[in-house]
Amino acid sequence: xxxxxxxxxxxxxxxxxxxxxxxxxxxxxxxxxxxxxxxxxxxxxxxxxxxxxxxxxxxxxxxxxxxxxxxxxxxxxxxxxxxxxxxxxxxxxxxxxxxxxxxxxxxxxxxxxxxxxxxxxxxxxxxxxxxxxxxxxxxxxxxxxxxxxxxxxxxxxxxxxxxxxxxxxxxxxxxxxxxxxxxxxxxxxxxxxxxxxxxxxxxxxxxxxxxxxxxxxxxxxxxxxxxxxxxxxxxxxxxxxxxxxxxxxxxxxxxxxxxxxxxxxxxxxxxxxxxxxxxxxxxxxxxxxxxxxxxxxxxxxxxxxxxxxxxxxxxxxxxxxxxxxxxxxxxxxxxxxxxxxxxxxxxxxxxxxxxxxxxxxxxxx
Numbered sequence: 001x002x003x004x005x006x007x008x009x010x011x012x013x014x015x016x017x018x019x020x021x022x023x024x025x026x027x028x029x030x031x032x033x034x035x036x037x038x039x040x041x042x043x044x045x046x047x048x049x050x051x052x053x054x055x056x057x058x059x060x061x062x063x064x065x066x067x068x069x070x071x072x073x074x075x076x077x078x079x080x081x082x083x084x085x086x087x088x089x090x091x092x093x094x095x096x097x098x099x100x101x102x103x104x105x106x107x108x109x110x111x112x113x114x115x116x117x118x119x120x121x122x123x124x125x126x127x128x129x130x131x132x133x134x135x136x137x138x139x140x141x142x143x144x145x146x147x148x149x150x151x152x153x154x155x156x157x158x159x160x161x162x163x164x165x166x167x168x169x170x171x172x173x174x175x176x177x178x179x180x181x182x183x184x185x186x187x188x189x190x191x192x193x194x195x196x197x198x199x200x201x202x203x204x205x206x207x208x209x210x211x212x213x214x215x216x217x218x219x220x221x222x223x224x225x226x227x228x229x230x231x232x233x234x235x236x237x238x239x240x241x242x243x244x245x246x247x248x249x250x251x252x253x254x255x256x257x258x259x260x261x262x263x264x265x266x267x268x269x270x271x272x273x274x275x276x277x278x279x280x281x282x283x284x285x286x287x288x289x290x291x292x293x294x295x296x297x298x299x300x301x302x303x304x305x306x307x308x309x310x311x312x313x314x315x316x317x318x319x320x321x322x323x324x325x326x327x328x329x330x331x332x333x334x335x336x337x338x339x340x341x342x343x344x345x346x347x348x349x350x351x352x353x354x355x356x357x358x359x360x361x362x363x364x365x
Contacts, residue, residue, distance in 0.1 A: 001268030012168025025315030161209025
């Protein structure tokens with residue numbers, strides 16, 4: 001894993017990255033930005049789930065989990081404004097919000113339309129004005145799709161990167177493989193296609209401008225007896241990212257996620273940004289006592305996962321040694337800081353893009 005190392009041109013981005021990390025540079029994230037799939041935990045008929053009911057549930061969890069997390073992923077509808085206004089986010093806990101447009105599609109295997117798109121009214125500029133520390137982008141992606149489909153996903157990430165980096169906001173990209181038709185991950189061929197796609201998406205979106213990859217574990221199913229295979233898969237993932245990456249829970253149980261994180265952190269993973277595996281037992285039409293017990297359990301799970309990361313993970317940031325900082329900045333650095341380099345970055349990426357895409361599929365083991 002190659003950690004983020006500050007430069008004179010990226011000091012704002014470095015500062016924001018540090019705000020989503022713990023003091024040792026690890027990312028301990030609780031994701032509670034789920035949209036309609038969060039509502040479905042209350043009632044399959046979403047029309048029977050009230051706005052205030054969801055806000056209250058999310059605020060309870062935010063208030064409980066924030067002291068145990070380095071960052072929270074919050075959504076613009078039910079949680080971010082409410083958490084800021086009520087002071088539910090503890091000081092020292094970073095805030096991340098997604099700019100993807102997710103359109104609820106119950107018939108879809110993933111619950112959403114997988115066509116990648118940016119949310120038109122929730123932009124990096126708005127997140128910057130709100131004081132958010134990082135931008136997240138979900139991209140549904142399959143490596144074997146045709147060139148035009150993959151190019152659209154790549155373009156969305158490049159566009160998000162240019163907007164975020166113009167504001168010195170870190171971009172977190174979350175590639176998600178998704179099934180089609182009657183595909184099942186119990187089929188070894190489908191599981192292998194997913195593994196290849198997880199690696200390919202990490203590689204291509206890192207090159208497109210992602211500062212952090214929020215990734216699925218490359219293998220599916222129980223890891224017992226598959227230790228060597230899991231180690232090999234995570235080693236390949238770390239090489240594909242060649243940068244900072246964290247693990248998402250993708251609907252697995254807490255025990256399953258902890259096992260995955262134990263392997264991932266031995267191979268360059270800098271932490272986690274997980275959702276239901278942490279707080280799933282605290283959401284729904286539960287009694288106050290059940291909700292409180294679920295929130296306590298979520299905090300205990302965060303602490304347990306944090307211990308795994310701190311014991312063997314790779315810090316996301318490599319600070320500059322005080323003896324070397326003079327070579328990084330001089331007395332006039334601030335005069336050129338944050339100059340607009342978006343055009344230069346776009347030109348550089350365009351020049352490399354055709355060759356990278358041609359090499360992607362051949363490079364994935």
